[in-house]
Amino acid sequence: MRRLAAFFWVVVAFWTISAEAESIVRYGISLADIPLTTGQPDRGAGAYQFTGYTIYDPLVAWEMNVAGRPGRLIPGLATEWVVDQNDQKKWRFVLRRDVHFHDGSLFDADAVIWNLDKVLNDKAPQYDKRQSAQVRPRLPSIASYQKLDDHTIEITTKEIDSFFPYQMLWFLISSPAQYEKLGRDWDKFASNPSGTGPFKLERLVPRERAELVRNGDYWDKYRVPKVDRLILIPIPEALTRTNALLAGQVDLIETPAPDALPRLKQAGMRIVENVTPHVWNYHLSMLPGSPWVDVRLRRALNLAIDRDAVVKLLNGLARPAVGQVDPSSPWFGTPDFRIKYDPVAAKQLVAEAGYSVEKPLHATFVIAQGGTGQMLSLPMNEFLQESFKEIGIDIDFKVVELEALYTYWRKGAKDEMNAGITANNIAYVTSDPLYAIIRFFHSGQVAPVGVNWGWYANPKVDAIIDEAKRTFDPARQDSLMAQAHTLIVDDAPLVWVVHDTNPHALSPKIKQFVQAQHWFQDLTTVGVE
Amino acid sequence: MLTYIVKRLVYATPVAIGVSVVCFLLVHIAPGDPLTAILPADATRELADQMRAAYGFDQPLVVQYGLWLWKILHGDLGHSIATGRPVISEVGRAVGNTLILATAATLIGFTLGTLFGFVAGYAHGSWLDKLASTLAVVGVSVPHYWLGMVMVIVFSAQLGWLPPTGAGPQGSEAWRPDPEHLRYIILPALTLSVIPMGVISRTVRALVAEMLTQEFVQALRAKGLSEIAVFRHVVVNSAPTALSVMGLQLGYLLGGSILIETVFSWPGTGFLLNSAIFQRDLPLLQGTILVLAMFFVVLNLAVDVLQTALDPRIERS
Numbered sequence: 001m002r003r004l005a006a007f008f009w010v011v012v013a014f015w016t017i018s019a020e021a022e023s024i025v026r027y028g029i030s031l032a033d034i035p036l037t038t039g040q041p042d043r044g045a046g047a048y049q050f051t052g053y054t055i056y057d058p059l060v061a062w063e064m065n066v067a068g069r070p071g072r073l074i075p076g077l078a079t080e081w082v083v084d085q086n087d088q089k090k091w092r093f094v095l096r097r098d099v100h101f102h103d104g105s106l107f108d109a110d111a112v113i114w115n116l117d118k119v120l121n122d123k124a125p126q127y128d129k130r131q132s133a134q135v136r137p138r139l140p141s142i143a144s145y146q147k148l149d150d151h152t153i154e155i156t157t158k159e160i161d162s163f164f165p166y167q168m169l170w171f172l173i174s175s176p177a178q179y180e181k182l183g184r185d186w187d188k189f190a191s192n193p194s195g196t197g198p199f200k201l202e203r204l205v206p207r208e209r210a211e212l213v214r215n216g217d218y219w220d221k222y223r224v225p226k227v228d229r230l231i232l233i234p235i236p237e238a239l240t241r242t243n244a245l246l247a248g249q250v251d252l253i254e255t256p257a258p259d260a261l262p263r264l265k266q267a268g269m270r271i272v273e274n275v276t277p278h279v280w281n282y283h284l285s286m287l288p289g290s291p292w293v294d295v296r297l298r299r300a301l302n303l304a305i306d307r308d309a310v311v312k313l314l315n316g317l318a319r320p321a322v323g324q325v326d327p328s329s330p331w332f333g334t335p336d337f338r339i340k341y342d343p344v345a346a347k348q349l350v351a352e353a354g355y356s357v358e359k360p361l362h363a364t365f366v367i368a369q370g371g372t373g374q375m376l377s378l379p380m381n382e383f384l385q386e387s388f389k390e391i392g393i394d395i396d397f398k399v400v401e402l403e404a405l406y407t408y409w410r411k412g413a414k415d416e417m418n419a420g421i422t423a424n425n426i427a428y429v430t431s432d433p434l435y436a437i438i439r440f441f442h443s444g445q446v447a448p449v450g451v452n453w454g455w456y457a458n459p460k461v462d463a464i465i466d467e468a469k470r471t472f473d474p475a476r477q478d479s480l481m482a483q484a485h486t487l488i489v490d491d492a493p494l495v496w497v498v499h500d501t502n503p504h505a506l507s508p509k510i511k512q513f514v515q516a517q518h519w520f521q522d523l524t525t526v527g528v529e
Numbered sequence: 530m531l532t533y534i535v536k537r538l539v540y541a542t543p544v545a546i547g548v549s550v551v552c553f554l555l556v557h558i559a560p561g562d563p564l565t566a567i568l569p570a571d572a573t574r575e576l577a578d579q580m581r582a583a584y585g586f587d588q589p590l591v592v593q594y595g596l597w598l599w600k601i602l603h604g605d606l607g608h609s610i611a612t613g614r615p616v617i618s619e620v621g622r623a624v625g626n627t628l629i630l631a632t633a634a635t636l637i638g639f640t641l642g643t644l645f646g647f648v649a650g651y652a653h654g655s656w657l658d659k660l661a662s663t664l665a666v667v668g669v670s671v672p673h674y675w676l677g678m679v680m681v682i683v684f685s686a687q688l689g690w691l692p693p694t695g696a697g698p699q700g701s702e703a704w705r706p707d708p709e710h711l712r713y714i715i716l717p718a719l720t721l722s723v724i725p726m727g728v729i730s731r732t733v734r735a736l737v738a739e740m741l742t743q744e745f746v747q748a749l750r751a752k753g754l755s756e757i758a759v760f761r762h763v764v765v766n767s768a769p770t771a772l773s774v775m776g777l778q779l780g781y782l783l784g785g786s787i788l789i790e791t792v793f794s795w796p797g798t799g800f801l802l803n804s805a806i807f808q809r810d811l812p813l814l815q816g817t818i819l820v821l822a823m824f825f826v827v828l829n830l831a832v833d834v835l836q837t838a839l840d841p842r843i844e845r846s
């Protein structure tokens with residue numbers, strides 16, 4: 001009897017301990033440090049999943065918990081947003097009620113205005129240079145803003161811009177009360193942040209780890225984290241990150257080393273990837289003096305690439321790019337110029353332009369030795385160099401660091417810094433109409449205003465984009481973007497090579513993970529049951 | 530001796546100023562925009578110019594240097610552009626972690642290097658000498674970041690014996706010298722120790738072999754001293770030169786290896802420099818390089834003093 005009782009209590013104890021055991025997931029991330037935790041993450045779009053959409057929420061959110069199709073704009077901390085029909089530069093945002101920050105203070109219109117001042121008003125006491133630098137380029141349309149009542153704010157744009165809500169994806173809301181409580185010190189706030197998000201930051205060790213715990217009071221019951229604790233561990237070196245997964249030191253990683261894929265699969269790891277708004281490309285100069293003013297040569301470059309071979313070089317971790325966006329995108333359209341591997345046609349076009357393998361065209365491209373988004377930069381570039389040589393185009397590379405390449409990019413092809421250079425090789429995020437199409441292909445987006453690096457100008461494309469910006473029907477917007485993309489692909493101002501697939505490697509411990517077709521990922525979908 | 534130390538300290542001052550100028554200029558001469566640390570790639574030129582002015586990068590270099598030097602003299606290395614954290618706390622934390630790793634690597638590398646060197650020197654010409662010399666050559670020749678990766682693959686991924694990255698299960702803040710944390714240090718310390726081990730081994734071997742041919746050694750043996758006593762004399766006479774080499778190697782270890790610390794994600798000065806370089810975080814880069822360079826200056830001074838203490842002839846000369 002005594003033994004039975006003892007056995008009973010052991011079982012109860014075990015069950016209790018098991019029930020209370022915390023579920024922990026350790027995520028090896030590719031960044032060299034934890035992104036900023038003050039509200040506006042640094043280190044690019046891929047960083048928003050770590051310290052952006054975990055600790056904070058935007059007014060306008062992205063549907064991140066679907067994998068089989070592109071997501072869409074959905075209500076975040078704003079339940080709706082409407083444009084004023086009498087003045088289409090005014091947007092009214094109705095704010096979600098009864099939402100609290102992690103510190104207990106209430107989210108309201110004052111908090112939104114405070115946060116807008118935080119990044120746009122350098123006279124505001126809470127203005128933070130770093131957060132402003134991160135998010136101001138993402139909010140180019142905002143001219144002014146005001147509170148209408150406790151649950152409504154109004155933002156006025158510089159011009160009519162129907163795509164403005166996409167910009168609000170990047171703008172996250174930090175707690176004013178927490179900032180005040182911490183003595184108006186953003187450095188202290190970074191270690192003790194307060195947002196409205198599904199996770200709270202419990203511990204931050206700079207450059208080493210961030211421990212996020214579930215926010216049991218999160219307002220969105222469909223986005224409550226599936227694990228109790230998510231630990232982010234920066235491991236910037238790909239092979240080290242892969243080995244950390246194999247050694248069981250982490251439970252999932254992003255961007256595993258492509259060469260290690262067979263080993264990972266052999267060890268029982270699952271590789272997850274998806275269509276991702278990214279394109280690896282050469283952005284060609286269309287300025288007088290550049291050989292690429294000739295559309296035949298631009299098309300020839302596109303036809304000279306065996307994209308399947310490039311995908312193979314990356315061990316399958318890419319998709320062939322036949323345009324700025326993936327064919328599954330609603331903005332792809334119906335271009336007449338079909339991008340495929342056709343070296344015969346490519347040589348023909350080169351010959352028509354007056355060149356050949358015996359009398360090749362010489363040109364210089366500026367490329368990066370590596371870096372975020374650039375995939376296997378040097379091997380890919382070397383492969384493409386050989387491909388172009390086979391059709392009579394000799395490309396020399398000027399190899400610089402990625403950060404230096406950004407400087408070449410921002411200055412535009414006309415700047416003396418780019419003298420002698422006729423293309424750059426920066427991988428682009430293509431997540432929304434502004435990022436995918438408008439900033440590269442509208443003639444008004446040349447430097448210093450935007451990043452139409454090659455000074456591409458097609459009045460028809462401009463007209464379609466201008467019309468799209470004044471069109472508020474989403475279906476019509478998609479149709480116009482598709483028309484623009486059709487013309488752009490036919491003009492071939494870029495050489496499109498592959499799209500990244502943002503691969504992740506998951507240990508068998510991870511039973512659930514939804515990878516969205518975006519750089520924004522929802523880490524509340526990571527589960528161990 | 531005190532006069533000597535004071536003289537060396539005085540000589541160190543222009544060296545320190547020169548180091549600060551070089552540190553400052555090097556990072557500014559390198560291509561790339563210092564605002565990369567905070568601006569997204571597609572920031573407009575207008576915003577970039579505004580931020581440049583906000584951070585003082587639009588000032589002439591001489592002015593920027595002067596302001597920076599003024600702050601340093603008041604103990605302020607500035608703030609990281611990327612994170613906003615004080616550079617001094619970032620560097621302090623990283624230096625602490627690098628010291629831990631460097632201490633472990635020093636113990637391994639210096640011990641093995643000295644041991645191999647003495648064995649090779651004493652057994653000059655024998656198979657022991659060849660073996661020890663081969664190990665030393667391998668140590669200085671093998672790319673140590675490659676070696677680190679191989680060690681991770683074998684001991685972590687394949688065998689699962691040791692963790693591949695990091696400074697501990699809870700990070701470096703909770704580090705303590707217990708078995709759990711020492712497991713994290715084994716692979717990076719071993720990897721980091723191979724070059725110093727090789728260099729010291731070759732140096733000590735040459736010194737010992739040369740010492741053993743000296744007349745005083747033959748005289749000592751003729752006087753009937755035991756081999757251990759002779760060995761002590763050889764050690765003392767080899768020490769100044771060996772110390773000089775060890776000092777340089779210690780400086781190299783204390784500087785942190787960017788490659789090793791990145792491979793193992795060890796949060797030391799090398800890892801910090803790696804991050805600062807790629808982000809063009811100039812204040813962090815300048816501050817870290819300056820601190821590491823001053824380490825070398827101080828370390829060289831310490832080695833010189835120690836050498837003088839061991840061999841007073843050095844001071845008189």
